[in-house]
Amino acid sequence: MTTEPVVFVVDDDPDVCESLSLLLKSVGLKTQTFANAHSFLDGYPPERAGCLVVDVRMPGMSGLELQQTLIQQDICLPVIVITAHGDVPMAIRAMKAGAIDFIEKPYSSQTLLEQVHKALTKDAEARRVQSQRKAVAARLALLTSREYEVLERAVAGQYNKVIAAELGISLPTVEARRKRIMEKLQAKSFADLVRILASHKANKGKP
Amino acid sequence: MNWNFLSLRHLLRSEVGAIYLGLVALSAGLVLTLWTWRLAVDYELSQQLADLNHDATQIAVAVTERLAQYQTVERSGQALFVVSPSVQREQWRVYVKNLQVKENFPGLVGLAFISYVPHQELTRFLARSQADGAPDFVIHPGGRRDAYCIIQYIEPAAGNDNALGFDSCTLPASRRAMEQARDTGRPILTDWVQLSQQPDNRSAVVLYAPVYHAGAPVQTVEERRAALRGWIGARIRIDILMQGVIPKGSTVDLDIFAGNKASLNTLLYNHDGKLDTLNGHLESVAEHSNRLLFPTTIEFGGQIWMLRFSRQISSPYGETALVVISGTLISLLLFVVLWSLGRTKAKAQALAEKMTAALRDSENAIRTLYEVTTTDHRSTEAKIQSLLTMGCQRFGLDTGILSHVEGQRYEVVAVVSPDGEIGKGNVYELADTYCEFTLKNNAPLCLEKVWGTALQHHPGHARFGLQAYLGTTVMVRGQPYGTLNFYSRHPRSAPFTLLDREILQLMVQWIGGVIEREQMEEEARQHQAMLTHATRLNTMGEMASGLAHELNQPLTCIVNFAEACTNMLRAGRAEREESLAILEKISAQSQRAGKIIHRMRRFIRKGEVQRAVVEITAIIDEIREFIAIEARRYAITIHYQLKPDLPPLLVDRIQIQQVILNLIRNAMEAIRGQDGVREITIQASCYTDTLAEIAIRDTGPGLSTEIASRILDPFFTTKTNGLGLGLTISQSIVETHGGSLWVSSHTGPGATFHFTLPIAEAVYHDN
Numbered sequence: 001m002t003t004e005p006v007v008f009v010v011d012d013d014p015d016v017c018e019s020l021s022l023l024l025k026s027v028g029l030k031t032q033t034f035a036n037a038h039s040f041l042d043g044y045p046p047e048r049a050g051c052l053v054v055d056v057r058m059p060g061m062s063g064l065e066l067q068q069t070l071i072q073q074d075i076c077l078p079v080i081v082i083t084a085h086g087d088v089p090m091a092i093r094a095m096k097a098g099a100i101d102f103i104e105k106p107y108s109s110q111t112l113l114e115q116v117h118k119a120l121t122k123d124a125e126a127r128r129v130q131s132q133r134k135a136v137a138a139r140l141a142l143l144t145s146r147e148y149e150v151l152e153r154a155v156a157g158q159y160n161k162v163i164a165a166e167l168g169i170s171l172p173t174v175e176a177r178r179k180r181i182m183e184k185l186q187a188k189s190f191a192d193l194v195r196i197l198a199s200h201k202a203n204k205g206k207p
Numbered sequence: 208m209n210w211n212f213l214s215l216r217h218l219l220r221s222e223v224g225a226i227y228l229g230l231v232a233l234s235a236g237l238v239l240t241l242w243t244w245r246l247a248v249d250y251e252l253s254q255q256l257a258d259l260n261h262d263a264t265q266i267a268v269a270v271t272e273r274l275a276q277y278q279t280v281e282r283s284g285q286a287l288f289v290v291s292p293s294v295q296r297e298q299w300r301v302y303v304k305n306l307q308v309k310e311n312f313p314g315l316v317g318l319a320f321i322s323y324v325p326h327q328e329l330t331r332f333l334a335r336s337q338a339d340g341a342p343d344f345v346i347h348p349g350g351r352r353d354a355y356c357i358i359q360y361i362e363p364a365a366g367n368d369n370a371l372g373f374d375s376c377t378l379p380a381s382r383r384a385m386e387q388a389r390d391t392g393r394p395i396l397t398d399w400v401q402l403s404q405q406p407d408n409r410s411a412v413v414l415y416a417p418v419y420h421a422g423a424p425v426q427t428v429e430e431r432r433a434a435l436r437g438w439i440g441a442r443i444r445i446d447i448l449m450q451g452v453i454p455k456g457s458t459v460d461l462d463i464f465a466g467n468k469a470s471l472n473t474l475l476y477n478h479d480g481k482l483d484t485l486n487g488h489l490e491s492v493a494e495h496s497n498r499l500l501f502p503t504t505i506e507f508g509g510q511i512w513m514l515r516f517s518r519q520i521s522s523p524y525g526e527t528a529l530v531v532i533s534g535t536l537i538s539l540l541l542f543v544v545l546w547s548l549g550r551t552k553a554k555a556q557a558l559a560e561k562m563t564a565a566l567r568d569s570e571n572a573i574r575t576l577y578e579v580t581t582t583d584h585r586s587t588e589a590k591i592q593s594l595l596t597m598g599c600q601r602f603g604l605d606t607g608i609l610s611h612v613e614g615q616r617y618e619v620v621a622v623v624s625p626d627g628e629i630g631k632g633n634v635y636e637l638a639d640t641y642c643e644f645t646l647k648n649n650a651p652l653c654l655e656k657v658w659g660t661a662l663q664h665h666p667g668h669a670r671f672g673l674q675a676y677l678g679t680t681v682m683v684r685g686q687p688y689g690t691l692n693f694y695s696r697h698p699r700s701a702p703f704t705l706l707d708r709e710i711l712q713l714m715v716q717w718i719g720g721v722i723e724r725e726q727m728e729e730e731a732r733q734h735q736a737m738l739t740h741a742t743r744l745n746t747m748g749e750m751a752s753g754l755a756h757e758l759n760q761p762l763t764c765i766v767n768f769a770e771a772c773t774n775m776l777r778a779g780r781a782e783r784e785e786s787l788a789i790l791e792k793i794s795a796q797s798q799r800a801g802k803i804i805h806r807m808r809r810f811i812r813k814g815e816v817q818r819a820v821v822e823i824t825a826i827i828d829e830i831r832e833f834i835a836i837e838a839r840r841y842a843i844t845i846h847y848q849l850k851p852d853l854p855p856l857l858v859d860r861i862q863i864q865q866v867i868l869n870l871i872r873n874a875m876e877a878i879r880g881q882d883g884v885r886e887i888t889i890q891a892s893c894y895t896d897t898l899a900e901i902a903i904r905d906t907g908p909g910l911s912t913e914i915a916s917r918i919l920d921p922f923f924t925t926k927t928n929g930l931g932l933g934l935t936i937s938q939s940i941v942e943t944h945g946g947s948l949w950v951s952s953h954t955g956p957g958a959t960f961h962f963t964l965p966i967a968e969a970v971y972h973d974n
Contacts (some may be wrong), residue, residue, distance in 0.1 A: 008342075012839060013760050013764075015760065015761070015764045015796060015799075016760055016763055016764055016767070017791075018764075019763070019764040019765075019766075019767030019771065019792065019796075020763075020767050022767065022768060022789065023767040023768075023770050023771040023774070024773040026770070026771040026772075026773075026774030026775045026778070027774055031459070057838070057839070057840050059838075059839045059840075059842040060842050084757070084758075084759035084760060084763070084765075104759075105759035105760070105762065105763040106759055106762035106763045106765075106766050107763070107766065107773075109766055109767065109769075109770030191242045203297070
C-alpha cells in the first residue's frame with residue numbers, strides 16, 4: 001500500500017505512448033508504457049497499484065480483449081479505454097466490463113487526468129476494502145461452527161432464549177458463545193458485529 | 208459469233224423479236240402455200256395435159272382411120288382399072304356415086320382419074336375424051352408439054368367444075384406427089400394445094416395412087432414408069448374431114464401442119480378455119496402461149512403431118528384458190544399465234560427482267576446500306592452522315608435530315624443539305640415541317656409533288672417551298688425520337704417505290720438502334736461513374752474509422768504534448784531543451800495529421816479519368832498508410848514484393864489505388880476472423896512486354912470453385928452487407944485500362960487476385 005501507483009499505458013502508436021507518458025509525468029504520475037497487450041500482460045506485476053490506459057484498436061490483442069483477459073485473471077486494475085474511433089456498442093461493452101471510462105481521442109487532457117485520478121483512487125479504495133475483507137474473513141475463520149450458528153441467529157435478531165431452544169443448548173452456553181464471538185471478531189459492540197458480518201456477506205462471492 | 212448469237216437471242220426475247228419471228232413464220236407459211244399452190248396448179252395443168260393427150264390421141268386415130276379409108280377408096284379405084292382397063296366416064300360416075308362418097312367418106316370432095324398422056328397421044332386422047340361424053344373437054348392450062356396429067360374423070364362433078372381437063376402436072380405439089388406415087392406404086396399425098404376451083408381451100412390435099420396398065424410388070428421403077436397409065440386422085444378437104452373427126456362440143460383445137468414443123472407456110476388446117484388472113488394465123492399461133500399444146504405426127508401417103516392439138520388452158524386458179532386461201536389463213540394464224548406468244552413471252556421476259564432489275568436494285572441498296580453502317584472504324588455520327596448522303600442519292604432528293612422532336616421542338620441532329628442552309632443543331636417548329644404528319648403516321652410519308660395538293664398551303668410548301676418529301680418516324684425504345692426525312696424543292700417525277708420505303712425503314716431501324724445503343728451506353732457510363740464514385744465513397748466510409756483513428760492519433764499526441772508542456776511550464780519545472788523538444792514533437796504530429804488529411808482528400812476526389820505515366824511503386828506508396836491502418840486493426844501482416852525497375856504504367860492512379868484497396872480489403876475480410884496466419888502479399892511484376900501484373904494474395908480459406916466462378920458477377924457477394932459490386936467495378940476499371948482481372952488458386956490456402964495494367968512505353972509505342 002505504500003508503493004506509488006503507476007499508470008500503465010498500452011498503445012501501438014509510440015507517439016501516443018510517448019506523449020501520454022509525458023503528460024502524466026507532468027502531473028507527477030508515474031507511468032509505464034507498453035506497445036501491445038501481450039507485453040503488458042507479461043510485464044505487469046498484479047500487486048502493483050495503479051490503473052491501465054489502453055487503446056482499443058491495436059494489432060494482436062485489442063484493448064477490450066485485454067480488459068476481458070484481466071477480469072479472467074482476477075486482476076482488478078481499473079481500466080480507462082481510449083479510442084480514436086469509438087462507437088456505442090464498443091463503449092457499452094467496455095463499461096459493462098467495469099471500465100472507469102471510455103474516452104474518445106482526441107480528448108481534453110483534463111478529462112483524461114480526472115479519470116486517471118479517479119481510477120487511481122478507486123484502485124486504492126479497492127485495495128483497502130480488499131485488505132479489510134481479508135482481515136474479517138480471517139477472524140471469522142477463527143469461529144467454530146457452533147459459534148457461527150449462534151452468530152448468524154444473533155445477527156438475525158433472535159433472543160438468546162430462542163437461540164438456546166432452537167439449538168437445544170442452554171441459555172448460559174449461548175451467552176458464553178456470544179462473548180467468545182465478540183472477542184474473536186474484535187467487535188466493540190453488537191452493532192459493530194452486525195456491520196462486520198454484513199460487510200463480509202456483501203463482499204461474499206467477489207474475488 | 209457468240210455476240211451475234213447473244214444478240215439474236217436478245218432480239219428473239221424482245222417484243223420486236225416476237226414480231227420478227229411471226230413475220231418469218233408468216234413468210235415461210237406463204238412460201239409454203241405458194242409452193243403448194245404451184246404444185247396444185249402444175250397438177251391441174253398436167254391433168255389438163257393428160258386430158259388433152261387422151262382427146263388428141265383419139266382424134267389422131269380417127270384422122271388416121273379416115274385417111275386409111277380414103278386410101279381404101281383409091282385402092283378400089285385402082286382395082287377398078289385393073290378389072291376394067293377402059294373405064295368410061297359414065298362408069299366412073301356410077302362407081303363414085305355408088306361409093307356414096309359424101310356420106311361414107313366425108314372430106315373426100317372429089318375422086319378423079321388422071322390420065323398420063325404423053326404429047327404424042329394428046330390429040331388422040333382429046334378425041335377420045337370428047338367422044339366419051341365430054342364434048343367440050345379441053346386441056347388447061349394450055350401450052351405444049353412432053354406429057355400431060357389430065358384429070359379425065361372427076362366425080363362428083365359438082366364443086367369440081369374447073370377440074371376436068373386440068374393438067375395436074377402444072378401444080379408442083381401434085382406433080383411431085385404423082386411422080387412419087389408412080390415410082391413407088393403407093394398412094395402419095397400432096398402438100399396442100401391451091402385448088403383453082405376452090406379458092407378458099409388451102410386445106411385441100413390430094414392423094415394420088417398410081418394406075419398401071421393391066422398386066423404390065425411393075426416390079427422396078429422403070430417398069431412402073433413404063434406401065435403408068437394414070438392416077439386415081441382423091442381430093443380431100445381437111446376441114447370437112449375434120450368435121451367428122453372432132454367430136455362435137457370438144458374443146459380441143461387442132462392445127463395440122465405439113466411436115467413436122469409448125470409454121471405458117473406449112474399450115475394445112477386451122478381450127479378456126481381462118482387460113483385466109485395472115486393476122487388470123489398470127490393470132491392463132493400467138494394464142495398458143497396460153498394454151499396447152501400436144502403435138503403428134505402421123506405418116507400417111509408419104510407425107511408427114513403434124514397434128515398440133517391445143518386447148519385453152521382452163522384456169523387452174525379456181526381449183527387451187529382453196530389451197531391459197533387456207534394456206535394464207537393458216538400462215539396468218541401462225542403469225543398471230545407466234546406473235547402473241549412471243550409478245551406474251553417478251554412481256555413475261557420484260558417483267559422478269561424488271562423484277563430482276565428491281566431485285567438487283569434492292570440488293571445494291573441494301574449492300575450500300577450495309578457497307579455504310581458496318582464500317583467499324585468510323586464514328587456513329589460519320590455513319591449517319593453517310594447514310595443521309597446515300598439516302599439523298601438513292602431517293603433523288605437534295606436534303607436529308609435526322610431530327611429529334613420533343614413536343615413542338617424540331618431539332619436537326621444530323622443533316623446533309625446541298626448549300627448548307629440547314630445546319631446541325633438548328634431548331635424549327637414541328638408544325639412548319641411535314642414531319643408533323645410523319646410522326647402521326649405508322650408508315651413512311653411519301654410526297655412526290657406537294658404543289659396542287661391539299662398540303663400546298665402548309666408552311667413546308669408555302670414558306671420553304673418543299674415539293675418532294677420522304678420521311679418516317681425514328682423509334683427509340685418504343686417511343687418516337689424524331690424523324691428521318693429527305694426532301695427536295697423540285698417535284699419528283701417518278702413516285703417513290705416500295706423499295707424506297709423499305710430502305711427508308713431499314714435506315715430508320717438502324718438509326719433507332721444506334722441512338723438507343725448510344726443512349727444506353729451513356730446511361731451505363733453515368734451509372735458506372737456513379738457506382739464507381741459510390742463505391743469509392745463506400746470504401747472511404749469503410750475506412751473512415753481507420754482514417755479517423757489515424758487522424759486522431761496525431762491529434763491526441765498533440766494534445767498530450769501540449770498539455771504536458773503546459774503543466775511543466777506551470778509547475779516551473781520545464782527545461783528549455785525539454786520544452787523545445789516537446790514543441791517539435793507537436794509540430795511533427797501536426798504535419799502527420801495534415802498529410803493524412805491530404806491523402807484522404809485526394810482519395811475521395813471524384814474526378815474524371817486522368818491517365819498519367821506513373822510508377823507502380825508510387826501508386827502503392829500512397830496507399831501504404833491506409834493499408835497499414837487496416838492491417839493493424841486486424842493484426843494482419845502485409846508483405847510487399849514489388850519487383851524493382853518496373854516500367855511506369857499509363858493509368859489513372861486513383862482508380863488503380865481503389866482497385867488495390869478493394870482487393871486488399873476483400874483479402875482482409877477473408878482472413879481477419881481466422882486464427883491462423885494472417886498475411887497479405889502484394890506483388891508487382893511484369894506480365895508481358897506490354898502489361899504489368901499486380902497480384903494480391905492472402906492466407907485465407909481460399910475460394911470454392913462455385914464461388915470462384917461467380918465471384919466476378921455483379922451483385923454477387925459473400926458478405927452479409929456487401930453490394931457485390933466491388934470486384935465488378937474493379938474489373939471494369941482494369942478493363943477500361945486495357946488490362947484484365949482474374950482470380951487464381953481457388954483451392955487450398957488463400958486466394959490470389961491478379962490484374963494487369965498497360966505499360967506506358969508500350970501504349971506510346973502502339974500509338
